Amino acid sequence: MAKIAFLGTGSMGAAMIKNYLKGGHEVTVCNRTIAKAEPLKALGAKVAITPKEAVEDAEVVISCLTNDDASRDSWNGENGALKGNFKPGAFAIEASTASLEWIRELDGLAQAKGMHFLDCPVAGRPDLANAGKLKVFAGGSADDVDAMRPVLDAISAAVIHFGPVGSGITFKLIYNVMGALQVAATAEGLIACEAAGIDLRVAADAFSNGATGSPHVKLHSKNMAEGIINDPIMFTGKNRIKDTRYGIEVIDSLGAQSILGRGTIQVWEQMVEQGMELRNDSELIDALRAAAKTG
Ligand SMILES: NC(=O)c1ccc[n+]([C@@H]2O[C@H](COP(=O)([O-])OP(=O)(O)OC[C@H]3O[C@@H](n4cnc5c(N)ncnc54)[C@H](OP(=O)(O)O)[C@@H]3O)[C@@H](O)[C@H]2O)c1
Structure with missing residues (x-):
């Protein structure tokens, strides 16, 4: 011991x-x-x-x-x-x-x-x-x-x-950029379904059981469609932004592309704009809804 x-x-x-x-x-x-x-x-x-x-x-x-x-x-x-x-x-x-x-x-x-x-x-x-x-x-x-x-x-x-040394965090940051963009894509996809009049529970189920159904999409589409709010907080929007920023720095330093990483930061920053950055990452969908209302 x-x-x-x-x-x-x-x-x-x-x-x-x-x-x-x-x-x-x-x-x-x-x-x-x-x-x-x-x-x-x-x-x-x-x-x-x-x-x-x-x-x-x-x-x-x-x-x-x-x-x-x-x-x-x-x-x-x-x-x-x-x-x-x-x-x-x-x-x-x-x-x-x-x-x-x-x-x-x-x-x-x-x-x-x-x-x-x-x-x-x-x-x-x-x-x-x-x-x-x-x-x-x-x-x-x-x-x-x-x-x-x-x-x-x-x-x-x-x-x-x-x-x-450094290779563990390098992988983790690349992994988390991919994670952040999957959660952001889930929120954007569900908002688009909502606009199309599609029932969100049906959409979440179809995303989860289709080719899109990664563990992130399964977890967050259910939370987002059913309005499940984890209490205590599991992982904040602020930490998603932090990890994606550190990740983009690493990817840039390697001379690789982070077009999607940069785009995903813009989606997550709407949690900051809506004063929601200390909320759960799944609540991104509410920030996007609020942002759409305020134009
Ligand atoms: N939550 C997840 O799902 C998850 C998953 C994988 C990895 N991680 C990573 O794990 C780490 C911890 O995350 P968490 O979810 O446990 O966060 P958390 O619950 O917010 O805890 C953060 C910890 O950092 C301390 N801290 C913050 N600012 C400090 C400062 N300036 N000086 C000294 N201590 C400070 C906090 O102390 P106080 O209590 O005084 O605020 C607390 O002990 C983060 O790097 C996160 O990205 C989180």
Whole structure:
């Protein structure tokens, strides 16, 4: 069993932490808003006030946070994890969906402190995280990924190793651009059906059972057609925009095309224009309806 420090007790982080505690690992957690970490005490976690305190003696430090700013603060801020007394040769695992640029910088900072670094963004919503069935997209040396397999297996149904540091986040960002455009296409398709007088439940069923029926289309067409609103929020419109922006940066840096990625940002930005960016991604359909009314 490992001594783990976990930074970030949001929807995804808290679910992963519960699985580490269930698996018998010793876990110290830390969250910017400390009150959100407190409920994990009852499950056996220790709660630290700062990332620097949380990593005391840790063998593995994992973070799952909103974006680059949150990750930068938590790892490299004044009281960041990299300033703490983790075990020599400890592993640093970034599970946040962050930019490739920041992941590369963080790898350098962690290595300079003698840590092994892996980028391990995850796929799957909080329900899959709770069930320990995420997919981990790993980047790092084969030896480091193998050394961390028991730790990564505890939260996932599959660990897919893409190559050296940076390759996990590169794949995840490309994957999420494709995901964002499938959800946006679902909202646009249903709105067009609505305009044509087609029953949305019938349309969602036909999209889901036709050649269009990817897991994203199945989930979101049902939510959109039936007006299902996940509470608590599963994944926000704001995070869709964040991931698509980071994804376009990577795709551009590779000299590949992101015509659809750029177009999909314009669709998602209507959630911001309608003041809905902190709502569930499925609620994009309501933002598009509202935008159509306001012209
Ligand atoms: N939700 C999903 O379906 C899903 C799926 C796959 C991957 N992801 C990725 O997983 C990561 C976490 O997502 P989530 O859904 O768990 O989000 P969340 O519930 O909103 O949690 C975000 C976490 O980041 C912290 N945070 C935000 N800004 C910060 C800052 N400036 N400094 C320090 N901490 C900060 C929050 O702390 P506070 O509590 O203080 O706000 C919280 O711990 C994101 O990168 C997301 O893209 C999410």
